[in-house]
Amino acid sequence: MKRVTVERRPAPVGRVVLERAADPHGHDPLSVARVKAAQLRQALATVAVVLGVLVGLPLLVAALDGPTGWAVLTLAAQPLWMAIAVWQLRRAERLER
Numbered sequence: 001m002k003r004v005t006v007e008r009r010p011a012p013v014g015r016v017v018l019e020r021a022a023d024p025h026g027h028d029p030l031s032v033a034r035v036k037a038a039q040l041r042q043a044l045a046t047v048a049v050v051l052g053v054l055v056g057l058p059l060l061v062a063a064l065d066g067p068t069g070w071a072v073l074t075l076a077a078q079p080l081w082m083a084i085a086v087w088q089l090r091r092a093e094r095l096e097r
Contacts, residue, residue, distance in 0.1 A: 038095050046088045053080060 057077060061069035 042091050
């Protein structure tokens with residue numbers, strides 16, 4: 001049986017050593033947290049707008065008389081969803097820069 005000399009003490013079992021991990025992209029952890037918080041705020045704003053549209057369009061149809069309400073719903077819904085999607089995409093891309 002061969003003997004081996006140990007040159008340093010092994011790390012204690014069950015303990016976690018907290019070290020700042022080096023980010024391969026060079027991002028600061030605080031800036032990453034700020035971006036994530038901004039993205040969350042943006043997502044909540046988009047959800048609020050979508051809920052407003054989901055509630056507002058049926059109320060608009062109910063307020064207008066028969067064919068006019070349905071015409072507004074038919075012609076306004078799709079462009080409105082597209083505008084919200086473009087708005088969300090541009091804000092998301094701006095946050096990622």
